[in-house]
Amino acid sequence: xxxxxxxxxxxxxxxxxxxxxxxxxxxxxxxxxxxxxxxxxxxxxxxxxxxxxxxxxxxxxxxxxxxxxxxxxxxxxxxxxxxxxxxxxxxxxxxxxxxxxxxxxxxxxxxxxxxxxxxxxxxxxxxxxxxxxxxxxxxxxxxxxxxxxxxxxxxxxxxxxxxxxxxxxxxxxxxxxxxxxxxxxxxxxxxxxxxxxxxxxxxxxxxxxxxxxxxxxxxxxxxxxxxxxxxxxxxxxxxxxxxxxxxxxxxxxxxxxxxxxxxxxxxxxxxxxxxxxxxxxxxxxxxxxxxxxxxxxxxxxxxxxxxxxxxxxxxxxxxxxxxxxxxxxxxxxxxxxxxxxxxxxxxxxxxxxxxxxx
Amino acid sequence: xxxxxxxxxxxxxxxxxxxxxxxxxxxxxxxxxxxxxxxxxxxxxxxxxxxxxxxxxxxxxxxxxxxxxxxxxxxxxxxxxxxxxxxxxxxxxxxxxxxxxxxxxxxxxxxxxxxxxxxxxxxxxxxxxxxxxxxxxxxxxxxxxxxxxxxxxxxxxxxxxxxxxxxxxxxxxxxxxxxxxxxxxxxxxxxxxxxxxxxxxxxxxxxxxxxxxxxxxxxxxxxxxxxxxxxxxxxxxxxxxxxxxxxxxxxxxxxxxxxxxxxxxxxxxxxxxxxxxxxxxxxxxxxxxxxxxxxxxxxxxxxxxxxxxxxxxxxxxxxxxxxxxxxxxxxxxxxxxxxxxxxxxxxxxxxxxxxxxxxxxxxxxxxxxxxxxxx
Numbered sequence: 001x002x003x004x005x006x007x008x009x010x011x012x013x014x015x016x017x018x019x020x021x022x023x024x025x026x027x028x029x030x031x032x033x034x035x036x037x038x039x040x041x042x043x044x045x046x047x048x049x050x051x052x053x054x055x056x057x058x059x060x061x062x063x064x065x066x067x068x069x070x071x072x073x074x075x076x077x078x079x080x081x082x083x084x085x086x087x088x089x090x091x092x093x094x095x096x097x098x099x100x101x102x103x104x105x106x107x108x109x110x111x112x113x114x115x116x117x118x119x120x121x122x123x124x125x126x127x128x129x130x131x132x133x134x135x136x137x138x139x140x141x142x143x144x145x146x147x148x149x150x151x152x153x154x155x156x157x158x159x160x161x162x163x164x165x166x167x168x169x170x171x172x173x174x175x176x177x178x179x180x181x182x183x184x185x186x187x188x189x190x191x192x193x194x195x196x197x198x199x200x201x202x203x204x205x206x207x208x209x210x211x212x213x214x215x216x217x218x219x220x221x222x223x224x225x226x227x228x229x230x231x232x233x234x235x236x237x238x239x240x241x242x243x244x245x246x247x248x249x250x251x252x253x254x255x256x257x258x259x260x261x262x263x264x265x266x267x268x269x270x271x272x273x274x275x276x277x278x279x280x281x282x283x284x285x286x287x288x289x290x291x292x293x294x295x296x297x298x299x300x301x302x303x304x305x306x307x308x309x310x311x312x313x314x315x316x317x318x319x320x321x322x323x324x325x326x327x328x329x330x331x332x333x334x335x336x337x338x339x340x341x342x343x344x345x346x347x348x349x350x351x352x353x354x355x356x357x358x
Numbered sequence: 359x360x361x362x363x364x365x366x367x368x369x370x371x372x373x374x375x376x377x378x379x380x381x382x383x384x385x386x387x388x389x390x391x392x393x394x395x396x397x398x399x400x401x402x403x404x405x406x407x408x409x410x411x412x413x414x415x416x417x418x419x420x421x422x423x424x425x426x427x428x429x430x431x432x433x434x435x436x437x438x439x440x441x442x443x444x445x446x447x448x449x450x451x452x453x454x455x456x457x458x459x460x461x462x463x464x465x466x467x468x469x470x471x472x473x474x475x476x477x478x479x480x481x482x483x484x485x486x487x488x489x490x491x492x493x494x495x496x497x498x499x500x501x502x503x504x505x506x507x508x509x510x511x512x513x514x515x516x517x518x519x520x521x522x523x524x525x526x527x528x529x530x531x532x533x534x535x536x537x538x539x540x541x542x543x544x545x546x547x548x549x550x551x552x553x554x555x556x557x558x559x560x561x562x563x564x565x566x567x568x569x570x571x572x573x574x575x576x577x578x579x580x581x582x583x584x585x586x587x588x589x590x591x592x593x594x595x596x597x598x599x600x601x602x603x604x605x606x607x608x609x610x611x612x613x614x615x616x617x618x619x620x621x622x623x624x625x626x627x628x629x630x631x632x633x634x635x636x637x638x639x640x641x642x643x644x645x646x647x648x649x650x651x652x653x654x655x656x657x658x659x660x661x662x663x664x665x666x667x668x669x670x671x672x673x674x675x676x677x678x679x680x681x682x683x684x685x686x687x688x689x690x691x692x693x694x695x696x697x698x699x700x701x702x703x704x705x706x707x708x709x710x711x712x713x714x715x716x717x718x719x720x721x722x723x724x725x726x727x728x729x730x731x732x733x
Contacts, residue, residue, distance in 0.1 A: 033681035049680060066658055067681035111732035112662055 002026045003161060004109040005118040006101060007055065007063070009048030012120030012164050014055040014183045015172045019163040020118055021059050028114070029056040029063045032105060034072040034096070035194045051183050058181060068104055075099035077194060081208045087256040088340030089235045092192050093148050093312070094354075102149075102156045109159075116159045121145045124165035125157050132285040133157035135351040140168040147309050150344035150354035151282050202233055212261060216242060219254055219266035231258050236338035237271060254336065272333040276310065278343050278355035281325055285352075304348025310337050310357075316346055325355075361717035364670045365646055365707030366501055366531060372556035372601045372708070379558050379597035391590050392581060401592045408599030415602050416548060417539030418565045424582045425563050425595050429530040429551030430455040432564035435586065436526040436547040437463055437495060439572035444492030444523075447484050449476045449507070450690035456495050456528055457686070467690075474505035474638045474691050476512060485519035493524050498532035498541055502674035502687045502703055504647030505638040506536070513544035524571055530554055530562075534605060534707065535613055535644035546571065552594065556708060557601035561594030608708075616706050617645035623704060623715045624648040630723040635697060637688070648704040649674065651688070651697035655729040658682045660702060663725035669718050674703040 005017040007029045021027045031052040049065055056063035076096045083090035101119065109117045122138030123146040135157055138144040152160070164172050176184035190197075195204045205211065214231030215224055226243050228234055234241075238253040242265050245251055251265040307316035308328050318331035328343055337343065337357045345352045362370075371379075381387050382404060389401030405425070413420040426432045437446060437459035446465030448456050451474055460467065468484060469477040476496055485491065494516050499506045513525050526547035529538055533555045542548045548565035552558055566572050569585060578587025605612070621640075627650060628634050637649040652660070657673035661682070664671045675685040688698040704718055 053680070064658075064662060065680040065682075067683055069681075069683075107732075108659060111659055111729060112666075113728075 001115040002113065003028075003116050003118050004105075004112070004114040005029050005061075006105060006120075007031050007052040008120070008189070009051035009055075009183065009186075010120060010189060011176050011181070011183045011186050012122065012169075012172055013118075014052070014120070014181050015167075015175050015179075016118050016120040016161075016163045017055070017061065018059055018175070018179055018181070020161060021061055027059075027061050027118075029053075029059075029061055030105070030109075031063070031065050032100065033065055033067045034069055034100065035077075036069055051186070055181050055183055058179070066105065066108060068100055071104050072096065072100055080192075081205060083340050084205055084232045085209050085258065087231070087258045089338035090340045091148075091312075091342050092194075094151060094342050097148055098151045102152055102160070106156060106159060116161050118161040118163060120164055121149060121162050122165055122169070123149050123162050125160055125162055128285065130285075133160075135284045136165075137346075137349040137351075138162075138165040143169045145312075146346075146349075146351050147312050147314075147342070147344045150284070150309075150342065150351045152284060153282060154285060157284060202230070205232060206230070212258065214256075214258070214261045214263050216251075216265050217262050218245065218251075219264045219270055225251065225265055228263060231256065231261060231263060234263050237335050271336050273336050274330045274333045276308070276328040276330070276337045276343055277358050278326060278328060279358050281345070281353045281355045283353040284350075304346075304350070306352075307346045309344045309346065310334070311341065319345070321345070328355075359668060359713075359717075361669045361714040361721075362709070363704040363706060363714060363718055364672050365710070366504075366554070366703065366705035367672055368553045368559060369534075369556055369707040370709050371553075371558060371597070372604050374604050375552075375557045375597040375601035378600035379593045382593035382596050387592070389592070391592060392579065401590070404592055404596050405590050408595045411599040411603055412550075412563055413565075415538060415606050416550070416563075416565050417543055418548075418567065421583070422565055422567055422569075423563055424566055424586045425561065425590060425598075426586055427588075427591065428560055428562040429453070429528065429549050429554070432549035432551070432562050433495075433526075433528055434459050435564055435575055436549060436572070437465075437493065438575045440493035440524060440526075441465075442573055445487070445489055446493045446495070447481075447491045448495040449497065451500055451503075451505075451687045452495060452497055453501050453528055453530070456497070456526075460495065470690050472692050473642060474500060474503050474687070475642065476507055478508075478511065478515060481512065481515055482519060485516065485523070490520040491523045493526055493547075494520075495526040495528070498527045498529040498538075499535065499644045500638075500687060501531045502647075502685055502701075503638045503649045503691075504531070504643035504705075506532070506642055506644060509541065510544060517544075524568075531647075532644065533602070534609070535646060537609065552598035552601060555601055555605045557598040558594050561591050561598050563598070612708055613645045616708075616710060619710055619712065619715050620645055620648050620706055623706070623718055624650070626715075626719045627722055630719070631726050634726075637691070637693065637701075646706045648706070650702050650704075651693060652700035652702060652726055653697055655700045655726055657699065657701050659729050660700065660722075660725055663728065664718075664721055667717075667721040667725065669721045671718075671722075672703045672705070673701050675701075 003025045007013045031049050053063045076092050080090050080092045122143040124136040126134045126136050128134045137146045211230035214228045216226040218225050234253050234256050242251045249267045252271045253263050254266050255264045308319035309316050320329050322329050341357045344354045389397035391402035391405050409420045413423045433455035441463035446460050446463050448460045450467040451470050469480040496507050524546040527545040528549045530551045546567045551562040576586045633653045635651045673682045684698050
């Protein structure tokens with residue numbers, strides 16, 4: 001096959017490209033230039049492009065750079081900023097996967113005559129008995145990244161190769177070391193690539209939107225419990241800067257309403273919930289008509305129990321769907337999910353789909 | 359077989375230049391020209407021989423020529439060497455080597471017309487400012503579009519309106535195609551780069567007509583009469599001079615031959631690609647550049663497919679990572695974004711053949727058709 005390997009300059013995508021070349025595929029490496037501003041490492045500094053290019057030199061494959069920075073601004077950074085303005089907590093990595101890596105990049109690959117794209121994500125694509133391509137957790141449970149791919153559908157999964165999904169992270173690093181790849185010991189990328197650790201989210205958002213002070217209001221009594229400097233920076237579930245109740249117990253942000261300038265706060269038990277309301281689902285294999293997944297249907301269809309994962313590094317929580325799929329009911333209460341975050345639905349290790357919490 | 363149509367990025371070395379370069383990468387030719395012995399003297403002689411050849415070609419005195427590490431260093435020296443003496447102006451279509459230097463010095467960019475030539479009214483207005491500029495930098499020919507600037511008229515206006523200002527011209531892309539001595543005759547500072555005309559990479563020169571007018575920005579051992587310290591790149595300097603000597607001799611024939619090839623290429627592509635638009639007026643452009651904007655395609659994808667088809671082309675502008683970006687030159691010319699995204703520069707040179715043009719005439723329309731039909 002002709003494969004276009006997305007190479008971030010990290011160890012996982014380096015090894016992914018190497019394995020595919022070994023398997024006899026015609027591999028071309030490509031690095032997406034997404035962000036021109038300051039970055040700790042992320043995926044798009046010049047040094048990361050250089051690393052990807054050097055790995056391609058070592059592997060004897062061509063390397064290209066695709067400048068998708070305008071698309072990244074339009075589909076990832078802009079919406080990230082807008083979401084904060086309206087009190088949502090977005091997941092820009094998922095939006096990047098949705099709009100850039102598995103839309104813009106995949107389209108480009110197909111346009112250029114490639115049969116498939118490859119990335120270094122720790123997840124697996126497997127053929128299901130019904131012929132559909134299933135998205136499955138990576139073998140290294142601690143490094144599994146299926147959550148951030150949970151918005152993919154058949155159109156993407158059928159053209160996606162994830163060669164390191166069968167390996168543990170330690171095996172990936174060992175393989176990179178064995179091949180003498182310069183990325184072998186490179187640290188894993190952390191957090192949002194366009195926000196630096198030094199300046200942080202506050203400075204980033206402060207440069208792009210006006211930040212407003214907000215009132216902290218106790219959920220139980222409606223009493224004012226304090227203020228925050230920038231309501232746009234408060235996330236549901238946040239404890240820092242929220243203070244404590246009259247009884248001295250720690251308070252958490254329960255909901256954020258920038259329009260009204262109010263953050264509702266309360267103790268931990270008020271943060272706990274067994275319900276997540278979500279928007280429409282995208283299904284990996286689409287066996288259930290969109291937006292009408294009766295939970296009974298889903299449970300009967302999959303031999304494995306259903307679970308929901310509420311964050312990139314969260315544990316799977318036993319779950320079922322209610323209200324035409326617009327509500328996820330968890331078997332155990334957990335901390336409230338901020339609106340804007342992604343909920344991924346699994347049957348066992350297989351991703352069924354994803355939806356955004358509202 | 360690769361059809362190399364990226365001569366504006368770098369052109370293959372002339373055999374004469376290669377021989378001259380290698381002579382100073384040999385067992386005998388290794389001296390540091392600053393030494394006081396026979397080995398050093400041989401190297402020094404090569405540098406001074408080269409200086410005479412290059413100065414003559416550029417219409418300058420040997421004492422007015424400073425060898426540098428290339429066009430970018432020459433441009434930086436010209437701009438930074440004037441920045442203490444007042445505001446700096448440059449056209450909005452300059453190469454980044456000038457543009458970024460002018461930005462770093464807090465200077466101002468001037469508008470250009472839709473054809474890519476400096477807006478003379480904007481120049482006059484800027485020259486009339488309360489504090490006169492110390493430097494006006496306008497390139498001889500543009501590296502993306504090939505458009506030649508009306509340098510004589512620009513210099514005339516500067517002399518009348520701001521007599522204390524110096525004029526710098528980046529002639530890096532011009533040397534193959536116009537006689538540099540006459541084209542840059544009125545300029546105070548002139549940048550050239552060897553690898554654009556068949557010399558080696560990493561060596562260039564700056565003409566400084568009046569050394570007292572330029573602050574020294576590279577300090578050290580005092581080479582080049584104290585204006586550019588650092589051990590000479592003897593091999594490179596010898597290669598630069600040898601290449602320039604050949605170009606001087608062959609320019610007339612080269613321009614005629616390459617202009618015919620370029621016209622056939624540009625006309626063929628304009629005919630076979632619906633919607634394609636040539637950038638700038640043909641009669642304003644150097645012979646070696648065919649620049650088109652092709653709606654409905656993205657330069658990056660087009661150049662990828664051309665690469666696969668064995669045609670080396672360029673979008674004309676790239677950032678440090680190697681990614682293609684929408685060109686500031688096209689933006690300054692007011693080319694609509696939709697067209698600028700599909701920019702394609704095919705640049706020809708002394709090795710270009712009919713076969714190269716045929717290859718491009720086949721590959722470019724095919725690639726465009728493919729990209730336009732993709733889902």
